Amino acid sequence: MEYVLDHVGIAVRSIDDALPFYINVLNGVLEDRYTSDTSGVEVYVAVVRTNDKVIELLAPTNKNSPMARFIKQRGKGVHHIAYRVDDLDKAVLEASKSGVRFLEDTLRTNTRGRRLIYVNPVSTDGTLIELCDYSNI
Template sequence: MNYVLDHVGIAVRKIDDVLPFYLNVLKGSLEDRYTADAPGVEVHVAIVRTEDKVIELLEPTNKNSPIARFIKQRGKGVHHLAYQVDDLEKAIVEAKELGIRFLDDTLRINARGRRLIYINPVSTDGTLIELCDYPNNR
């Protein structure tokens, strides 16, 4: 299985407050902006593409969203690293065979058509890792 860094998710309080840094200083371009309001997600997202990487700025839409809880517990900053895999189902099976645990309730398809699931941070020594694929791009 190939694992390629897909994006870095960064928890922020207000996207509009930090977006100028990513656009003007890092010379990124705003690729997309949307709101995911499904229960357990509840986040505004800005996708910024720099020359060689993608950054997702994540702003909570309410005080109970996972991003709001993350900011309250850990502060603003890197929320997760996402790795694109060839086939999400196969990657999950292979990882489980190695004893990796997942946050099963996070398995979903996002607004951009990306299938994703988060690995339980217990299996990664505390780092939240997303595995994802893009089934419509195969």
């Protein structure tokens, strides 16, 4: 299985406050901006491309969202690193056979058609890793 860096998710309190750095300083391009109201997600997302790399700025939609809890516990900054795979189901199966644990309740297709699941940070020595594929796009 090949794992390719897809994007880095960054927790911010306000996308409007964070965007100028990524656009004006890093010369990024705002590719997309949307809201995910899915229960257990509840996040505003801004997708910024800098050359061939993608950054997702993630801001909570309300004070009880998982992103709000993340920021309260760990502060702003890197939330997760995402790796693209050709076949998400196969990647999960292969990793599971190696003892990798997943946060099963995070398996979903986002509002833009990307299938994803998060690896339990217990399996990664504390880093939240997203595996994703684009088979539905």
